[in-house]
Amino acid sequence: MTIIDTPSPNHDERLGPITMIVLHYTGMVDAESAIARLRDPVAKVSAHYLVAEDGTVLRMVDESRRAWHAGASHWRDVDDVNSASVGIEIVNPGHEFGYRPFPDEQIAAVVRLVSAIKDRYGITRGNIVGHSDVAPARKRDPGELFPWHSLARLRLALPRPTKNLMDPGWTQGGFLLALERFGYDVTDPMAAIMAFQRRFRPEMLDGEIDAECRMILLALLLPKPQGDE
Structure with missing residues (x-):
């Protein structure tokens, strides 16, 4: 997989090991706007990778550093999600600018990238999540059109359970x-x-x-x- 280095200045020191992957959509009108924002020191946001709609992958922050992609967030016993995760921005205008399905070429690149990162750090399927999972009160990305099933089939995410279902009747x-x-x-x-x-x-x-x-x-x-x- 070819990765193009496009450095962002927005990063700092990790405070713990990598145990998660967090997927986002860019939520901006186009890729150029998203890349510019992720590289803007004033914006104070970044991600380790950005995947364009044609499948091009940009590396913006080295995995050894803490990118600023998750904000105030929580997953399982982790409150500093930025320190514990690799953040991947997936180009899509999002709900605000015309949310649309993710192209096959883009998802194929996401699959290759997630697979490599998962193997590198021994990340479990349950810790490959969306931004909305770790920040439900603030975020909706990568959203309901993201094909999680494509990742689940390759054991890169948890599947939607469909077998032997029972209703526990919880309040x-x-x-x-x-x-x-x-x-x-x-x-x-x-x-x-x-x-x-x-x-x-x-x-x-x-x-x-x-x-x-x-x-x-x-x-x-x-x-x-x-x-x-």
Whole structure:
């Protein structure tokens, strides 16, 4: 895979080992605008990599350094997600500027990049997440159109469970406790529920806890969730 070095000055020292990959969309009108912002010292944002729609990969921050991509965020027992993760920006205008499906060439490049990083650091599938997973109250990216199933089939992300599903009948409080146990920050319950749906049930983002949501979450908490991988 060819990677083009396009350095950003926005980085600092990591405070822990790499255990996560966080996927974003750029959410800007075009790639040029996104690249300029990620390299602007005034903006104070960056990512380790950017993947263009044609599959071109830019390296903006060395993996040994802490890029500034996740902001205030949390996943499982990690509060400094920037220190623990490699951040990948995927060019897409996002919900604000005309959200659209991700081209096949782009996803193929994302798959190659994620696979290499996962192997390099021994990252588990459950720690390959979206920005909305680690910051549900603030972010929606990479969004409901991102093809997580393409990564799951290659064991580069958790699958959406589809087999041996059972409804545990949790109350709302029980569901939120389970969601927190799985990894989400549930301080804003509605945002956390919608982030979970965006990731694992993207066809219906209503913020309502129903039987399907309960069954999917229960399956994800089991040692080996089974889906259409």
